[in-house]
Amino acid sequence: xxxxxxxxxxxxxxxxxxxxxxGPLVPxxxxxxxxxxxxxxxxxxxxxxxxxxxxxxFRADLAGPLELAGRTLYPLGWNTAQPQGWFQIDLSLxxxxxxxxxxxxxxxxxxxxxxxxxxxxxxxxxxxxxxxxFIAAPSTVIAELWKLLxxxxxxGEVSGWLVWSRFLMGGGGLAIAxxxxxxxxxxxxxxxxxxxxxxx
Numbered sequence: 001x002x003x004x005x006x007x008x009x010x011x012x013x014x015x016x017x018x019x020x021x022x023g024p025l026v027p028x029x030x031x032x033x034x035x036x037x038x039x040x041x042x043x044x045x046x047x048x049x050x051x052x053x054x055x056x057x058f059r060a061d062l063a064g065p066l067e068l069a070g071r072t073l074y075p076l077g078w079n080t081a082q083p084q085g086w087f088q089i090d091l092s093l094x095x096x097x098x099x100x101x102x103x104x105x106x107x108x109x110x111x112x113x114x115x116x117x118x119x120x121x122x123x124x125x126x127x128x129x130x131x132x133x134f135i136a137a138p139s140t141v142i143a144e145l146w147k148l149l150x151x152x153x154x155x156g157e158v159s160g161w162l163v164w165s166r167f168l169m170g171g172g173g174l175a176i177a178x179x180x181x182x183x184x185x186x187x188x189x190x191x192x193x194x195x196x197x198x199x200x
């Protein structure tokens with residue numbers, strides 16, 4: 001029952017305030033794409049609305065000429081022979097936050113002995129929730145960019161980024177969130193036990 005209540009609270013909070021929470025992270029998410037895969041650069045990124053769905057939209061391009069399947073690919077607008085434009089990847093805000101949501105639900109819903117332990121869990125949980133967003137968003141953007149290029153210029157080739165992205169979407173991201181949640185609970189319990197022993 002505690003987990004159900006925590007789920008209602010967390011999902012309600014993210015539904016209402018998800019855009020506000022993710023918005024400040026968007027510039028750093030865009031920069032992270034180029035850091036972990038220098039072949040791409042993000043031209044712009046923003047939280048917006050796509051129909052009834054809230055999304056984070058990334059407009060990206062190649063950072064420079066790229067060799068792929070025996071061909072040299074150039075960024076859009078690289079020269080007069082290249083059309084102007086960009087590749088756009090739209091990520092669902094709900095999908096982007098699902099791993100963080102599970103982390104919060106488990107950490108907040110699991111029984112705590114003292115308010116101090118609960119507060120420590122929350123303090124440990126918040127940076128990990130942000131970390132899960134940074135694991136999901138840049139890797140998904142990079143995977144989708146490679147898929148766009150691969151489908152057009154190297155059919156049949158599968159990038160490692162696409163495998164990782166599909167692992168996250170297929171349940172791996174939720175498993176990582178669950179493991180992190182268990183770690184937070186254990187650390188908080190041990191710190192609380194140490195604190196009690198110090199006053200014994």
